[in-house]
Amino acid sequence: MNRLCSAAILSFVSLAAAAEPLPSWRDGATRDAIVDFVDAASSEGSEGFVPANERIAVFDNDGTLWAEQPAYFQLFFAMDRVRAMADQHPQWKDTQPFKAVLENDMEALADAGMEGVVTLVMASHAGNTAEEFEGIVRDWIRTARHPTRDVPYTSLVYQPMLELLEFLRANGFQTWIVSGGGIEFLRVWAEEIYGVPPAQVVGSSIKTRFENRDGRPVIVRLPEIDFVDDKDGKPVGIHRHIGRRPVMAFGNSDGDHQMLQYTAGGDGPRLMGLIHHTDAEREWAYDRDSHIGRLDKALDEARRRNWVVVDMKSDWARIFP
């Protein structure tokens, strides 16, 4: 009885104390703004209190929770899939954008533009069942390595953001991912890596169909875009999946601008944050002129409205786990 009691008390205390949250964040205004907001949101009676069922925090993924250079990691996945499937598609040797992938010609791939990327994604992501696709992603995420850093992609998640997700959940927040990336790609590993269950992942999607395949009722993935969860699409995706306006949102690019505006547009306490990639040495430095993760208009609005701007170089003591 005593032991059970101590355990119960202890779990209270460990939640309540949380003596040093966000250890990879350097002391300063950025860290204070976040900790103060969360403390107030979870303290009944405080001015910044937020009822438990409204404590919803949304996070972009690429460039916010993990790195996105030299290209979105899901593009590398699509390229690896094209290589793995090339034997069954001999015509790809002579057809763009597949030819560019098979010849590792990044310039030709860039020339193929967004249309080329969509073609790649359709060819490499559709046709199988949801469960088959899950298996493919699971294998890839375990074995694939980043082209320049030569580490697993999941080693390039941001340690300070993992701590923030934890800290939020310990204070009764729901943590959601709202990504321009594919919802089914992310869901496979988001729970293990970020502690975010599949149902709390919002992302871009292709259409699916219910089917009996070999006597088994399955979801089949179709080569047709269903929803693009980027820019204007992010508030729409949030509304569709969460059905409530978040009180906290973090992004890193103009693709997250509308999500931050939507979050800011509600009543009561709220916190909007941008990750600013300023550390060329430990990570990558880019903003207004970057092809990937361009941060321009959202940065202007963040400065004008006093949103939290995280300076990776000065605010983060550590970047990767």
Next chain:
Amino acid sequence: MNRLCSAAILSFVSLAAAAEPLPSWRDGATRDAIVDFVDAASSEGSEGFVPANERIAVFDNDGTLWAEQPAYFQLFFAMDRVRAMADQHPQWKDTQPFKAVLENDMEALADAGMEGVVTLVMASHAGNTAEEFEGIVRDWIRTARHPTRDVPYTSLVYQPMLELLEFLRANGFQTWIVSGGGIEFLRVWAEEIYGVPPAQVVGSSIKTRFENRDGRPVIVRLPEIDFVDDKDGKPVGIHRHIGRRPVMAFGNSDGDHQMLQYTAGGDGPRLMGLIHHTDAEREWAYDRDSHIGRLDKALDEARRRNWVVVDMKSDWARIFP
């Protein structure tokens, strides 16, 4: 200290004991099948154990959690909206299906069929912001009364199902609604009535758009169908929102058939259930020949595969709260 300790222990005990779950269910095979499944699913080491993150139960709404006669309650909502908006649309007096609504001509309305219903829903549900629509539904659900029973619609929820939702949550299940009805209609009151938060409601939807309206960033509802969460659509909706195959599913009509098949198609322990409307005295009795909530093929498959079939008349000691 002692008091805190007792409280902590007590909350453990009250969860663990749950001496008499499902009090409105009569003793018998149906109740036993459900209780045994849930007990096993939440008992580590038992053969029927289900890991916590896979304990997902899905429920149809109309005819499964609340009544659906003499017509889906959301149709009465749409009709009330048309009446409330008629002054701004003088042409409705002479245009079907609006004329039928304004003249309370249920026969003409039935003649307008599914197309008529869609026209009504588009006219009555779209054009406003998500928050405006939420306010309208909130007012309606508080004040509207059922046409023949003359009670609020929320009095026509099934007490045994409320108890089942509670029992499942107390045993670590997530409870989801997967309805052919409108997602935004349901989300307004599902939390208060069923204890199901907005994010755990899946339903049919119209398209929406992000917009700045009078300087406020909002979601605007468009008069265009986005997704029909019925029949083949239910497994697709489950996959889209939950991203995991449920282990328990309850429905009451052929519109739920594919959801039950999809749930049955997974590995490991699972329970599929149908509510069979057999009580003409306390509720309504209907199945194979009903226009609303037809239950035919799903009933055959349920009997063939030994799914749980709840006989409302004999299995439920009490129907409404």
